[in-house]
Amino acid sequence: MGKVRLKIDGKEIEVEEGKTILEAAKEAGIEIPTLCYHEKLLPYGACRMCVVEAGPGALKPACATYVTDGMEVKTSTPEIQEVRMTVLQLLFGERNHYCMYCESSGNCELQDLGYKFGLDHFEFPPYEDKYPVDVSHPYILLDQNRCVLCRRCARACAELGGHFVLEVKNRGYQSLINIDLNNQFAQSSCVSCGLCVQVCPTGALVDKRASYLGRKEQAEVIKTNCDRCPVGCGIEVYRRANFILKVYGDWDSPINQGVLCKNGRYLPLYEDRPRLNAPKLKEGGIWTQISPEMAFKVISEKKGAATVFLEGSLPLELLQAFKSALGDRVFALNEVNPPIPSTATLKDLEDADTYLVVGVDLNERYGVVGSMIKRRVVPQNARLIAVEAGSLSGITDFSYEYKDIDTALGEARKGEKVVAVYSSLPEGISERLETESGFKYLFLPYEANTMALKELGIEHKVPQEKVKIYVGENISSARSPGDFIVAFTPFETPELKSVADLLIPITWYLEDEGTFITLEGKKVVRQRVVTPAEGVLTVEEISSRLLKI
Amino acid sequence: MEKVKVLRKYPPKRDNILLILHELQRLNPNNYLTEDDLRLVSQYLSLPISEVVGVATFYSLFSLKPRGKYLLRVCKSPACHLEGAVSLLQEIKNYLGIEEGDTTDDGMFTLETSECLGHCAEAPAMMVNDEVFTKLSEESVREIIDRLRRS
Ligand code: SF4
Ligand code: SF4
Ligand code: SF4
Ligand code: FES
Numbered sequence: 001m002g003k004v005r006l007k008i009d010g011k012e013i014e015v016e017e018g019k020t021i022l023e024a025a026k027e028a029g030i031e032i033p034t035l036c037y038h039e040k041l042l043p044y045g046a047c048r049m050c051v052v053e054a055g056p057g058a059l060k061p062a063c064a065t066y067v068t069d070g071m072e073v074k075t076s077t078p079e080i081q082e083v084r085m086t087v088l089q090l091l092f093g094e095r096n097h098y099c100m101y102c103e104s105s106g107n108c109e110l111q112d113l114g115y116k117f118g119l120d121h122f123e124f125p126p127y128e129d130k131y132p133v134d135v136s137h138p139y140i141l142l143d144q145n146r147c148v149l150c151r152r153c154a155r156a157c158a159e160l161g162g163h164f165v166l167e168v169k170n171r172g173y174q175s176l177i178n179i180d181l182n183n184q185f186a187q188s189s190c191v192s193c194g195l196c197v198q199v200c201p202t203g204a205l206v207d208k209r210a211s212y213l214g215r216k217e218q219a220e221v222i223k224t225n226c227d228r229c230p231v232g233c234g235i236e237v238y239r240r241a242n243f244i245l246k247v248y249g250d251w252d253s254p255i256n257q258g259v260l261c262k263n264g265r266y267l268p269l270y271e272d273r274p275r276l277n278a279p280k281l282k283e284g285g286i287w288t289q290i291s292p293e294m295a296f297k298v299i300s301e302k303k304g305a306a307t308v309f310l311e312g313s314l315p316l317e318l319l320q321a322f323k324s325a326l327g328d329r330v331f332a333l334n335e336v337n338p339p340i341p342s343t344a345t346l347k348d349l350e351d352a353d354t355y356l357v358v359g360v361d362l363n364e365r366y367g368v369v370g371s372m373i374k375r376r377v378v379p380q381n382a383r384l385i386a387v388e389a390g391s392l393s394g395i396t397d398f399s400y401e402y403k404d405i406d407t408a409l410g411e412a413r414k415g416e417k418v419v420a421v422y423s424s425l426p427e428g429i430s431e432r433l434e435t436e437s438g439f440k441y442l443f444l445p446y447e448a449n450t451m452a453l454k455e456l457g458i459e460h461k462v463p464q465e466k467v468k469i470y471v472g473e474n475i476s477s478a479r480s481p482g483d484f485i486v487a488f489t490p491f492e493t494p495e496l497k498s499v500a501d502l503l504i505p506i507t508w509y510l511e512d513e514g515t516f517i518t519l520e521g522k523k524v525v526r527q528r529v530v531t532p533a534e535g536v537l538t539v540e541e542i543s544s545r546l547l548k549i
Numbered sequence: 550m551e552k553v554k555v556l557r558k559y560p561p562k563r564d565n566i567l568l569i570l571h572e573l574q575r576l577n578p579n580n581y582l583t584e585d586d587l588r589l590v591s592q593y594l595s596l597p598i599s600e601v602v603g604v605a606t607f608y609s610l611f612s613l614k615p616r617g618k619y620l621l622r623v624c625k626s627p628a629c630h631l632e633g634a635v636s637l638l639q640e641i642k643n644y645l646g647i648e649e650g651d652t653t654d655d656g657m658f659t660l661e662t663s664e665c666l667g668h669c670a671e672a673p674a675m676m677v678n679d680e681v682f683t684k685l686s687e688e689s690v691r692e693i694i695d696r697l698r699r700s
Pocket of ligand 1: 153156157161163164165166189190191192193194195196197
């Protein structure tokens with residue numbers, strides 16, 4: 001890459017070719033106001049807040065104008081400031097920007113600009129028209145009255161998420177955010193990844209749950225990793241007191257670069273299964289609350305006959321604790337071994353020309369992997385061969401059933417850089433798939449910490465013993481006469497209560513620190529963000545009690 | 550099917566979206582694009598449906614609502630404005646009993662406004678389907694409408 005020399009506000013600078021004026025100015029420490037610009041999105045040039053003088057008399061948007069050799073840029077002459085002020089006045093006047101009624105007040109880029117430019121009145125008669133509000137989405141509210149048409153939402157949905165749900169419809173002052181075929185949000189193809197909310201600079205797209213519960217200044221933002229699946233995305237958790245306001249994607253994370261999925265952003269905050277807050281023992285069909293000491297005494301008595309079944313959703317430390325206490329009688333509740341071992345990393349998804357997705361719906365699970373693939377397939381930068389890939393088959397012409405696996409493989413072979421993506425595979429299919437010499441393989445582990453089970457050498461086994469100790473959040477079990485069933489679990493569901501004899505409460509999600517091994521084999525740490533309720537046993541407490549049984 | 554024939558005339562490239570939308574609209578006796586048309590284009594060109602809607606709603610020559618047999622487009626550019634386009638538009642609204650953007654109940658007329666028709670020297674002007682009428686007055690628009698109604 002060549003270098004380009006230019007002058008910004010009289011300062012001689014040298015930057016790499018292909019940079020915009022905005023980026024060059026940033027490097028030189030010169031700030032230019034922006035609104036529609038977003039670092040992670042392609043330049044768009046919608047708002048004109050960033051206009052600068054580049055060449056005599058010509059005002060250009062700094063965010064969408066590339067530097068050329070010998071360019072002379074002025075970023076803040078009185079004329080420029082006046083133009084920006086007018087732009088801002090127009091933006092404020094066009095729709096409803098009465099900040100005091102807006103959830104985003106105090107956390108809005110438009111408002112920030114208003115203060116910065118000292119806006120103290122409406123220059124133009126403020127809005128009269130009313131625009132639609134869409135409240136149908138379970139997690140998101142879209143208020144077009146507060147939209148500045150920066151199109152960041154639509155760009156993020158497409159460029160980063162690969163979902164292509166949003167666009168702008170109509171034109172001029174009648175422009176609106178359009179969802180699919182003029183749909184309501186709830187009836188659309190939206191996968192609830194929440195990216196649009198994360199990038200919206202105003203109060204047009206807001207997070208329903210976090211609304212009116214506190215501003216960014218009142219919250220602490222904790223960077224950590226998502227533990228909902230083995231991708232292990234970087235997240236920013238907004239905490240106020242002992243309450244999680246919302247979860248945002250961490251733009252700086254090398255894993256997901258800000259993108260999240262529904263499972264990581266929304267589902268855990270909407271969890272509504274009843275929590276277990278103290279150990280409980282069932283005797284004669286009646287549940288009684290007991291002390292942790294009692295509970296572990298029961299376990300200690302049953303120890304000789306007990307077999308432990310661990311879910312792969314648990315942190316490494318807890319898996320380890322059970323393994324050291326009960327040794328070779330510890331098994332994985334679910335499958336551990338990959339049908340075909342991984343040879344690819346997430347990086348390989350960036351420049352593949354063909355994705356062969358087999359037996360997994362990436363809109364439902366491993367959503368961020370889905371984004372990495374969809375955002376290249378829909379603009380036709382790569383092909384998707386979908387074999388029983390659920391809703392993903394809707395974006396490709398190459399969609400097959402298992403019985404047509406050979407045709408699918410033949411189609412995939414036409415690519416030069418092929419990555420096969422799969423989780424569990426039915427018998428017969430993995431044998432067909434694994435013999436492809438030209439393919440790279442990306443195995444998506446079954447649970448968030450399947451890789452840790454593997455590292456600890458814990459094998460999967462179907463529970464058949466009489467005395468079973470289950471550990472996890474999604475326990476279900478059969479029961480035959482004479483069984484004794486213990487569950488270490490965060491939730492006391494009626495189904496579980498109908499089969500278990502002893503329930504011991506454990507921490508869940510961001511209540512405890514713990515290590516997870518991602519699908520790429522990286523160790524990431526899930527922080528403790530909130531304190532668990534009294535009575536819930538932490539990983540540390542369980543570990544030390546297990547040592548003594 | 551006729552629609553599929555229209556699509557096949559053009560290679561499935563994004564650049565062809567306007568040509569295809571125009572032909573599909575012309576095929577429709579009510580002169581508009583149906584949801585099925587939009588879906589068809591989205592599928593044929595492998596474009597997200599939201600993008601097709603974006604394009605189809607950007608251009609005023611496309612409509613997503615059924616339109617009348619005669620499409621009246623009254624010019625609202627400065628020259629026509631100065632020559633009384635506003636009262637002309639009002640007269641048409643009164644005479645047809647509809648608002649801008651609407652279609653008469655008998656399906657004969659749809660009333661729209663348009664940017665400059667290029668007949669500033671003979672303002673005010675309006676277009677009826679592909680024909681331009683100039684130097685209009687309140688009487689002459691009523692005559693034009695009556696004539697169209699009889700034809
Ligand atoms: S939540 Fe995600 S998929 Fe849905 S519209 Fe927003 S960015 Fe697109
Ligand atoms: S909804 Fe938000 S992000 Fe989308 S265009 Fe409007 S202001 Fe921009
Ligand atoms: S892809 Fe997995 S790790 Fe990433 S946000 Fe979704 S559930 Fe969490
Ligand atoms: S920030 Fe440059 S045009 Fe909007």
